[in-house]
Amino acid sequence: MEAFEYTSLDTTGRTKKGIIQAENAKQARQLLRSQQLTPIDVQQVIERHVSSGDLRRFRLRFKKNELPLIIRQLATLVEAGLPIDDALLTLQEQSDHRNTERILSTLYAKVMEGQSLAYAMRLFPKAFDELVATSVEAGEQAGQLAEVLLQLADYLETRETLGKKSLSALIYPMILVVTAIAVVAGLMVYIVPKVIDVFASANVVLPVMTRVLIAISDFLSRFGWLLILILGLLTLGFFTALQKPEFKLAWHRLLLKMPVLGPLTRTAQSARFTRTLAILTHSAVPIVSALSLASQVVRNEVMRQACQQVAAAVREGASLAGAMRSVGEFPSLTVKLVNSGEQSGRLSDMLNRIAMVQERDVENKLTTLTNAIQPLAILFVGLMVLFIVLAMLLPIFQINTLLT
Numbered sequence: 001m002e003a004f005e006y007t008s009l010d011t012t013g014r015t016k017k018g019i020i021q022a023e024n025a026k027q028a029r030q031l032l033r034s035q036q037l038t039p040i041d042v043q044q045v046i047e048r049h050v051s052s053g054d055l056r057r058f059r060l061r062f063k064k065n066e067l068p069l070i071i072r073q074l075a076t077l078v079e080a081g082l083p084i085d086d087a088l089l090t091l092q093e094q095s096d097h098r099n100t101e102r103i104l105s106t107l108y109a110k111v112m113e114g115q116s117l118a119y120a121m122r123l124f125p126k127a128f129d130e131l132v133a134t135s136v137e138a139g140e141q142a143g144q145l146a147e148v149l150l151q152l153a154d155y156l157e158t159r160e161t162l163g164k165k166s167l168s169a170l171i172y173p174m175i176l177v178v179t180a181i182a183v184v185a186g187l188m189v190y191i192v193p194k195v196i197d198v199f200a201s202a203n204v205v206l207p208v209m210t211r212v213l214i215a216i217s218d219f220l221s222r223f224g225w226l227l228i229l230i231l232g233l234l235t236l237g238f239f240t241a242l243q244k245p246e247f248k249l250a251w252h253r254l255l256l257k258m259p260v261l262g263p264l265t266r267t268a269q270s271a272r273f274t275r276t277l278a279i280l281t282h283s284a285v286p287i288v289s290a291l292s293l294a295s296q297v298v299r300n301e302v303m304r305q306a307c308q309q310v311a312a313a314v315r316e317g318a319s320l321a322g323a324m325r326s327v328g329e330f331p332s333l334t335v336k337l338v339n340s341g342e343q344s345g346r347l348s349d350m351l352n353r354i355a356m357v358q359e360r361d362v363e364n365k366l367t368t369l370t371n372a373i374q375p376l377a378i379l380f381v382g383l384m385v386l387f388i389v390l391a392m393l394l395p396i397f398q399i400n401t402l403l404t
Helices: 025-034 067-079 082-092 098-113 117-122 128-140 144-201 208-241 245-257 259-283 287-295 299-313 320-327 334-345 345-404
Strands: 001-008 016-020 040-044 048-052 055-058
Touching: 001 025, 001 259, 016 025, 016 144, 016 259, 025 040, 040 117, 040 345, 048 208, 055 067, 067 082, 067 144, 082 334, 098 117, 117 128, 128 144, 128 259, 128 287, 144 208, 245 259, 245 299, 259 287, 259 334, 287 299, 287 320, 320 334
Parallel strands: none
Antiparallel strands: 001 016, 001 040, 048 055
16 A cells, blocks of 8 residues: 545535545545545655665655654554554654654555565655664564664654753853854944044054054954955865865864863764664664664764774674774773673673763763853953953043043
8 A cells, every 4th residue: 555645625615635545546536535525636645766676765754853752652652552553543643744644654554565664664764764774673573662662762862862952052152152253343343443533533652452452443344254254165165075084084083082072072972872782782683783783873983983893893703892992982981881791691781871871971071061161151252342341441541641
């Protein structure tokens, strides 16, 4: 069966839209007529293209931050004993977003055809990443789908929370600094020159601070637009260069060496890796496959290459802890705990603990960083304002002294 999106008229002449499952468009129209609906337009819910083999891939995606909620609801329904097709149908009926309804409708149709949920999810690589599809596949094969879905929901929610905290940690200082720079630039370009004209007519030798302020104001008045253009071009050039693997690798290596950002980035990426690896190993995914898949969720290129080296070493027979120690990119505590998990035969549980410890560490470091950035930003703004005020008041005091 396929999913079709329809627009129809009911018996009162009102327009009704929805999604219906049918073998083809003709059958969909017949089903609508049987429901006393007059079909106006019936189309397959998604435009599709074949990328490789017979696997159809669709380009729809969920709205932002909706995936964790969908996985959590699906896990709850499956854990409550609902068959997977009924669970998908329930989620589809309560969905209020068009793309979400289309995706869930197609998942339902494929499951009703006899396909696995993992297969149906892989049709939407923009909505479900490979981690989700592989974990669901392993859960289906092991008969532990509900448990795997709950773990996925926890992981996705934690990942989303950390992302929000990272963003919110920088938003306030950035707004403060940008606003301050804009205000100071406005003062330099429009206000300071008018005040300086008064000082110039007094024929006095201006203090050094005032002359510096005049020079800055004159530069911004003449070349401010050029400075903005240069900064814009540099920013554009930087993000363009990030598309090149060599530059991206060098930049990510530099990030790891920075005093504060380096340890934070290393811990955050290690947490993503260990959390993903814990989910996959708990879902009975072979360790080599789990390592290769877990490396894909790591965003820092240096750390990603380290994860890939770990996967290659384990494939050749090395222990996981030994491989992680040899690459030298993982925190020493992580390596020791992984070794403990391997020795005790409880690697999956230990990986979960490691991820939890690292995520808390990242959260604490983000809080500390935020608490440090905010007063520094306020101090920066205060110093700029103090400089302008002193540079404008000193000549006034000097003129006052001459007059007295």
